[in-house]
Amino acid sequence: MLIFIFIIFHIRIKACKDLYEILGVSKTSPEADLKKAYRKLALQFHPDKCKAPGATEAFKAIGKAFSILNDPKKREQYDQYGQAMEPQHTHSSTGGRQYYYYSDGDDDFSAEELFNLFFGYSGMINITYKKEKKKETYDHIGPTTRTYRRRQQPNTYHFTTHSTQNTTHTFVQLLPYFFLFLISIIGTLLVSEPQFQLHRTGKYTNLRETRISKIQYYVKSDFQPPKTDAELDKFESSVIDEYISDIRHQCYREQQYKESMIWRARMMNDNNLYRQAHQQTTPSCTKLNNFVRDYA
The missing domain is CATH 1.10.287.110 (DnaJ domain)
Structure with missing residues (x-):
């Protein structure tokens, strides 16, 4: 570009x-x-x-x-x-x-x-x-x-003033760059927005939840829900998959933070810090385990 x-x-x-x-x-x-x-x-x-x-x-x-x-x-x-x-x-x-x-x-x-x-x-x-x-x-x-x-x-x-021949030659040289630019623009236009978000954002303001697991998600105001039960099940499955992926990522970050605290306490030979590190909770991991236990 x-x-x-x-x-x-x-x-x-x-x-x-x-x-x-x-x-x-x-x-x-x-x-x-x-x-x-x-x-x-x-x-x-x-x-x-x-x-x-x-x-x-x-x-x-x-x-x-x-x-x-x-x-x-x-x-x-x-x-x-x-x-x-x-x-x-x-x-x-x-x-x-x-x-x-x-x-x-x-x-x-x-x-x-x-x-x-x-x-x-x-x-x-x-x-x-x-x-x-x-x-x-x-x-x-x-x-x-x-x-x-x-x-x-x-x-x-x-x-x-350049002749017509020079102008044509320059235009031919620019054609590959023009096509690359055009393809990038078309690719951007073809990327569709997601149908839902797990967190409220600018366009996604209408709150909904899945029928079985009661996972909350947000859709846009012009959202059209699936008409058949099969289509709705497929749609809500994608919501559940996104939810699991999100809390799994949060769980990983919480575990990494806890392990880094334990490592630092050992390096500093600080018993108080070591005890605090072990007491550090990982709520996302707990949420993930409970969800898998109840709906797996």
């Missing part, structure tokens, strides 16, 4: 149109809300905890979303340019140069490293932090204009 919920959530993440949807926050959410959402999702989808299909991909997407939205500069750039974060923004210097930059690939840490930094696991897990040198290309445009662009790193996630 829990795995099924994780899979459904993973599909929702893959269908998200922007990073805010992945974390489940609004575009005006403060930093505290971002951290709260990341903490909850990262713990749920960490590969060491969640073994559901797609959990690793979802975990990386969650880390990617948080790393961008939690950085004020990256968040501002993302809000301005969207998913592609196209290199539209320029800075001009006095020399007339234009600098175009692309920051979607500037990931200082992986999703796992970000997780460990956020939760303070650096002392528990052996992590080597590597910050790759940015690859830069310079294209000369004219005598005084230069275009500066950082190449996108491989550890980048794009959230695009």
Whole structure:
């Protein structure tokens, strides 16, 4: 059941149109809300905890979303340019140069490293932090204009609209989990409630008793008694069997308690406690013996 919920959530993440949807926050959410959402999702989808299909991909997407939205500069750039974060923004210097930059690939840490930094696991897990040198290309445009662009790193996630083929493939993967979930629901619905209870409970409020042994039991208000004597005898036999099983269990517990008291008295060499233990009564055992003697 829990795995099924994780899979459904993973599909929702893959269908998200922007990073805010992945974390489940609004575009005006403060930093505290971002951290709260990341903490909850990262713990749920960490590969060491969640073994559901797609959990690793979802975990990386969650880390990617948080790393961008939690950085004020990256968040501002993302809000301005969207998913592609196209290199539209320029800075001009006095020399007339234009600098175009692309920051979607500037990931200082992986999703796992970000997780460990956020939760303070650096002392528990052996992590080597590597910050790759940015690859830069310079294209000369004219005598005084230069275009500066950082190449996108491989550890980048794009959230695009999935084709019908991918949707169908995902649905086929989910079918076994769906059938297991459906079978569990049907099994729960098919389990019928007992016709009686030996003790009064919420639904079982009407008191009845067997004809011969006078055992009291409770039924629901809509109880329909058996119509024939044979059916009634069979029904009351089930009541008697349940009654015997119940008092036998209580008798066993009373005997266990008495034996434990005797054992403790011997270990402590306490004569008074030993005498009290032997005087300990077992009323359920007495009731069981009397019932067997009278109605067996």
